[in-house]
Amino acid sequence: MMRHGQRRRPNHYVLVVFDSCRFDSLVAARPRHILKLGDLEQRWSYASWTAPSHFNLLSGLMPHSNPQKVFASEYYKTDFLKYSERLGVDGVSFKSLIPQLYFPSFLKESLGYRTHAMVSLPVINPLTILNHGFDSFRLMDRHNDMRAMLPEMRFAEDRPSFYLLNIGETHYPYALPDEPPDQWPRISGVHGVFKHLDDHVVGGKLKAGTDRFFKRGKLKELRERQIAAVRYLDGVVEELFDLVPRNTYITITSDHGELFGEGGFFGHGPIMHKKVFEVPFVEGRLR
């Protein structure tokens, strides 16, 4: 029981972003460990591709719940109050971030956090503008190995830590670390782009009948692969839960959804479709 006037120690905070993971993919994977954090919510990303969506997350705005009959300013205000719980620090509000409006800088400069990012997708590499207010910002050697991030995480006793973990197993081609690249599914037109991992151009309207790979069966297989990736990541998340100190708050969400043929689209990016904004959201403290 805390006495009046006693200052709480801020929580460590870990923000896990399953890149491209659609809400219904996470539901279909029936994860055992991820849902220990709290209730799974269906939320909506502010952007349809990786870079703007991560910028938004790092501005402190989580995917939204799409409330009706409320002004945006009111919603932001309420959404930011949640940070008091996440960080274990009273009085965090939208105003706290003014004028930079950038969460890592606020955590570092105002609350004394050590701030770290480990990212899988080169489109948000350390030379991008997102690397602001971070003590360390690292592009991982492989685009699809969350487990490789875990031994790199450090939590000091005297200072709280913030980690952004951008996870690539759920991104096209939804490959697990032990799957040889020559066995990854090939989509003509997309794979050549994927070689450079230019995430922002993976996606778009499919031209009917022009690509046999976009047959319904192929797209169903790709969706199954994303679901399998979440099922696999659930085991890595269990390892994360075992690793973090007691006073750690964790949010697991996605930066945008993914299209598997709905409306004639595949992927994400230059797409206006409900499914490209639909993301899972779950958060809490384990104990």
Ligand SMILES: [Zn+2]
């Ligand atoms: Zn993304």
